[in-house]
């Protein structure tokens with residue numbers, strides 16, 4: 001199969017869909033790999049690193065899309081990429097369709113085969129291709145939150161760890177999944193008081209078992225959320241309903257209950273966000289303020305630490321890329337149930353029901 005690795009074009013996105021180690025495996029399996037010139041530079045991988053393991057370098061993104069049976073990338077296609085995607089072409093990447101009707105329509109029209117990293121789901125119900133990026137984003141949420149709590153950037157002026165004689169900051173984490181646990185762990189490590197909420201008691205039991213006693217678990221419901229937003233300095237949104245639009249757990253009117261300078265880091269922004277006032281931002285311009293509440297809603301947080309993220313991502317995507325390249329998408333998905341859950345749009349048909357539900361579209365599949 002011919003596999004193409006384009007350069008990412010989302011704002012400040014320096015990850016790349018494959019490391020030279022991944023290209024090495026594909027070439028060993030007799031596949032042809034085209035890498036766009038400079039695609040890996042932001043992650044520390046240069047054209048010669050890819051050439052040394054057998055890839056050919058193409059100058060433009062148009063050439064990479066035109067030449068390839070399968071595109072392996074990181075972020076959802078951006079508008080200028082829509083026209084490049086061909087009928088029958090496999091596009092293996094993060095899509096987050098439920099947060100973008102426009103992207104969904106464009107991919108339906110392209111008649112390509114869209115396999116979304118974020119909905120590949122194993123027998124235990126975990127999301128192996130989302131997990132490493134959620135680990136990165138969960139940890140980063142505290143780094144970013146701590147920074148925006150500083151007064152010069154309109155935060156409350158609270159040091160998360162406190163100092164002797166002054167109470168530490170308070171961090172409220174919505175969702176005790178991968179993002180939530182990593183955020184809680186980082187915040188706890190800094191010495192902050194952490195409250196973590198989920199609707200899944202198994203997750204809360206796990207957190208309760210493994211975290212120190214200054215990480216307190218509570219059930220997620222409106223009453224508890226309304227209570228805690230008044231007293232916490234940093235709120236991390238890490239909820240997920242697989243493939244669906246995130247639920248709005250904090251509505252606009254609730255911002256008035258918070259203290260000025262409270263910081264929200266809504267990691268769930270890529271699925272539409274779990275705060276009503278969330279709108280996607282970029283690393284270039286990451287925050288905005290509504291009712292004195294600082295919102296950080298960057299939809300590609302791991303893009304800011306591309307070396308770590310590219311390696312972590314391709315560690316988990318490569319086995320699936322190899323299967324797709326070796327067998328074609330039909331046989332690979334027939335044989336691998338986890339991969340088949342990644343099928344979102346197949347040759348013009350939406351095959352993941354949460355996407356149609358997100359837009360109140362009529363289901364078009366059986």
Ligand SMILES: NC(=O)C1=CN([C@@H]2O[C@H](COP(=O)(O)OP(=O)(O)OC[C@H]3O[C@@H](n4cnc5c(N)ncnc54)[C@H](O)[C@@H]3O)[C@@H](O)[C@H]2O)C=CC1
Nearest residue numbers: 133134137175177178179198200220239240268299300301
């Ligand atoms: N902005 C960014 O750069 C990135 C965003 N993400 C996003 O972060 C989000 C979370 O991802 P993961 O932690 O991997 O998901 P996960 O599936 O591991 O965890 C989600 C948790 O949310 C919980 N939940 C569902 N409804 C809830 C409610 N009403 N209240 C409280 N908890 C609730 C679930 O029980 C689950 O434990 C996803 O939308 C993911 O795409 C992930 C990586 C990077």
Ligand SMILES: CC(=O)C(=O)O
Nearest residue numbers: 094133270299300302
């Ligand atoms: C998961 C995701 O959207 C990201 O890593 O950017």
Ligand SMILES: [Mg+2]
Nearest residue numbers: 270299300301
């Ligand atoms: Mg994202």
